[in-house]
Amino acid sequence: MNYIKLSWRNLWRNRRRTLITVASIFFGVVLSTLMSSMMNGTYQNMIDMMVKISTGYIQVQDPSFGESRSVNDVFYPQPELIESIDKTEEVTVVAKRLESFALFSSGADTRGGAVIGIEPQYDTLTSNLRNWVSEGSFLESGGKGVLVTSNIARSLNLGVNDTIIVISQGYRGVTSAGLFPVTGIIEFSTPQMNNLGVFMDVGAAQELFHADSMVTSLMIMVSDYTHVNRISRKIKDLAPGLSVKDWTELNPDLVNFIEGDRSSGNLMIGILYMVIGFGILGTIIMMVAERKKELAVMTAVGMRKYKLSLMFFIETLLIGLIGVISGFAASIPLIGYFVNNPIRLPGDMAEAYLQYGFDPYMFFSAAPSVFINQAIIIFVIAMAISLYPVLKVKKCL
Amino acid sequence: MQVLELKNLVKIYNDSEVKVKAVDNVNLTFEQGEFTAIVGPSGSGKTTLLNLIGGLDASTEGEIIINGTNIGKLKPWELINFRLFNIGFVFQAYNLIPVMTARENVEFIMQLQGVEKKKREKRSMEILSAVGLAERANSRPAKLSGGQQQRVAVARALSTKPKFILADEPTANLDSKSAESLLEIMEKLNKDENITFIFSTHDARVVAKARRVITVEDGHVVSDIKVETDIKS
Ligand SMILES: Nc1ncnc2c1ncn2[C@@H]1O[C@H](COP(=O)(O)OP(=O)(O)OP(=O)(O)O)[C@@H](O)[C@H]1O
Ligand SMILES: [Mg+2]
Numbered sequence: 047m048n049y050i051k052l053s054w055r056n057l058w059r060n061r062r063r064t065l066i067t068v069a070s071i072f073f074g075v076v077l078s079t080l081m082s083s084m085m086n087g088t089y090q091n092m093i094d095m096m097v098k099i100s101t102g103y104i105q106v107q108d109p110s111f112g113e114s115r116s117v118n119d120v121f122y123p124q125p126e127l128i129e130s131i132d133k134t135e136e137v138t139v140v141a142k143r144l145e146s147f148a149l150f151s152s153g154a155d156t157r158g159g160a161v162i163g164i165e166p167q168y169d170t171l172t173s174n175l176r177n178w179v180s181e182g183s184f185l186e187s188g189g190k191g192v193l194v195t196s197n198i199a200r201s202l203n204l205g206v207n208d209t210i211i212v213i214s215q216g217y218r219g220v221t222s223a224g225l226f227p228v229t230g231i232i233e234f235s236t237p238q239m240n241n242l243g244v245f246m247d248v249g250a251a252q253e254l255f256h257a258d259s260m261v262t263s264l265m266i267m268v269s270d271y272t273h274v275n276r277i278s279r280k281i282k283d284l285a286p287g288l289s290v291k292d293w294t295e296l297n298p299d300l301v302n303f304i305e306g307d308r309s310s311g312n313l314m315i316g317i318l319y320m321v322i323g324f325g326i327l328g329t330i331i332m333m334v335a336e337r338k339k340e341l342a343v344m345t346a347v348g349m350r351k352y353k354l355s356l357m358f359f360i361e362t363l364l365i366g367l368i369g370v371i372s373g374f375a376a377s378i379p380l381i382g383y384f385v386n387n388p389i390r391l392p393g394d395m396a397e398a399y400l401q402y403g404f405d406p407y408m409f410f411s412a413a414p415s416v417f418i419n420q421a422i423i424i425f426v427i428a429m430a431i432s433l434y435p436v437l438k439v440k441k442c443l
Numbered sequence: 444m445q446v447l448e449l450k451n452l453v454k455i456y457n458d459s460e461v462k463v464k465a466v467d468n469v470n471l472t473f474e475q476g477e478f479t480a481i482v483g484p485s486g487s488g489k490t491t492l493l494n495l496i497g498g499l500d501a502s503t504e505g506e507i508i509i510n511g512t513n514i515g516k517l518k519p520w521e522l523i524n525f526r527l528f529n530i531g532f533v534f535q536a537y538n539l540i541p542v543m544t545a546r547e548n549v550e551f552i553m554q555l556q557g558v559e560k561k562k563r564e565k566r567s568m569e570i571l572s573a574v575g576l577a578e579r580a581n582s583r584p585a586k587l588s589g590g591q592q593q594r595v596a597v598a599r600a601l602s603t604k605p606k607f608i609l610a611d612e613p614t615a616n617l618d619s620k621s622a623e624s625l626l627e628i629m630e631k632l633n634k635d636e637n638i639t640f641i642f643s644t645h646d647a648r649v650v651a652k653a654r655r656v657i658t659v660e661d662g663h664v665v666s667d668i669k670v671e672t673d674i675k676s
Contacts, residue, residue, distance in 0.1 A: 052542065052543075055543075339537045340540060343532075343537060344540065346497065346499055346526065347531075349523070349527075349555055350520060350523050351520070
């Protein structure tokens, strides 16, 4: 009889106890996969939103722009630079941006906000703003029209085809102003972002700010964001004298928020696993204690202690395995459902998320790491717990 | 051929307040094919002596030499392996592994020895038939009577043809009929397979079957009688 069979039979000697232990692992795995799926999914959504609409995964800037955010700290992007970045592996798109602050007016009322010059032809590969256009139409490349975010449009009483007045300080202190036709209104899912300002073609922005051919940044998107470090290192070599920042440097608040939130989530998962771990340990202690006589007979007739330890190790592992597999069997369909149907957060929590500028939803991720991590944790717990019978067998018999 | 020699064997239990000399200077030798009973009052040291011989307990003084090997000199894991290949055990109770069938219990030691599956299966059925339990081969111990369980234990101890079999009151939990049939089986196997049996007992009828009777009292051997009347018809 092999050890797996022997261990398997031993497990079912006390069917009820084994089932209770398995059930505790089952619930632990379901809860922790759901939780880590939710955390990962929500963070991924936040990152996606932030990165796509405001920063990109990597930006090339003038070194002083990071501090000043001033339209004076622009640079001229050499066509060869853009081309060489574009050719870098895993870079999907390089788009010019010229952004600054301005006052918007439509006659009587005035509001402040951002002017963001973009390259409309790359929109689908970057921000996908056309998705958020609620009225009117998207920008045309080289056109003079602008997109206005909904809150600004509302407070200035602007509609499609109206004209918006933009007043700002241009490159090197020149006063700049312009009249722009509103081609569309943008309505983001998070209210805070609807206070943002206007989007226009980068050419129109250069004209407005008297910064001919200049940009505040090159916004770079990549195919796999986990490789950002490597890609940004390559781009640094291509852009001497310029500063290259990845999304974590560009969004330090977001990174802080996610890290804080993740560590409190992980703490909860950790406590959950500790409770489960002690449950399994209790079962194993009983399993060893009630089999003392039998173990003595087994060693008397010639079974080496490492074999007994192996038997208990397999028993512990089997309990863990049954728990993990049944847990996954329940959590995979659940997560599959929630990936497509994110949960809307209730009142207070929704407020908090909105204040940070995030969608007030819990998103779920079906990334393999969500499942693999739980399986590894249970495996490690089983390994640690099976030390008990190993030590016990060594000492007592 | 001599299989076992005990030289100046002493076992003192020191763990309680009182020092107990459970085995006191025992010198004995055992020949291949012996069928020996160890008798004596309760607390005289029978179990202790058998446990020392089987290497389940360490002696305080003296030597145990099995087939030329001084088992006191073996490392713990070597001792377990030595038992595996040289000594068969039958205990008073709880002999069998509850999650294994009778046959799997019999195969267990052969499997630990690394005997291949075909051979194991053949030998286990052969030996289970010899103890009259061929039909119960696939029953778990809980489904067997006490006497049947002890017969399985004897079959298991015998399966690998060890140098000798140590049995500590193998019949103590059995009614007289089961005890008698177990003894008959042990006798038969002793003759057929020429395996040495050393067993302790309280039971006069069991003693009557022995061909050598060693009596211990307070840890001493007080008599060692070889019964010459080997009634081979
Ligand atoms: N683990 C132990 N610790 C201390 N003393 C022990 C231990 N085991 C046995 N003894 C003592 O050693 C002596 C011999 O005991 P042993 O069990 O060998 O006797 P026995 O002849 O087998 O008795 P019985 O016929 O009742 O089984 C007894 O006085 C007993 O109290
Ligand atoms: Mg005894």
